[in-house]
Amino acid sequence: MPRLVTVTYGLGVALAAFTGVLAAPIYRVSPAMGSDIIIVVFAVVVIGGMGSIAGSIITGFALGLIEGLTKVYYPQAANTVVFALMALVLLVRPAGLFGKAP
Numbered sequence: 001m002p003r004l005v006t007v008t009y010g011l012g013v014a015l016a017a018f019t020g021v022l023a024a025p026i027y028r029v030s031p032a033m034g035s036d037i038i039i040v041v042f043a044v045v046v047i048g049g050m051g052s053i054a055g056s057i058i059t060g061f062a063l064g065l066i067e068g069l070t071k072v073y074y075p076q077a078a079n080t081v082v083f084a085l086m087a088l089v090l091l092v093r094p095a096g097l098f099g100k101a102p
Contacts, residue, residue, distance in 0.1 A: 049097055050099055
């Protein structure tokens with residue numbers, strides 16, 4: 001079993017390195033690369049529920065749609081709407097939409 005974990009981790013590292021090589025000619029490479037996306041990904045995982053893969057996938061699609069529509073109709077609030085929605089979900093269901101209550 002530990003061998004499978006090592007292989008999976010190695011495959012993930014290889015894919016990340018390959019993606020970096022492909023992105024380097026297109027985007028400016030820096031250590032802070034992708035930090036704007038990490039914040040939205042954190043919101044997706046929290047809203048979907050920690051440990052719920054299906055919840056993260058469904059929430060990712062929904063937040064992408066909501067953020068995209070917000071950028072079309074009210075661009076100034078595009079980043080704020082994600083965190084307002086996260087705060088609202090955490091007030092109603094602290095474990096997330098698809099998470100299990102402790």
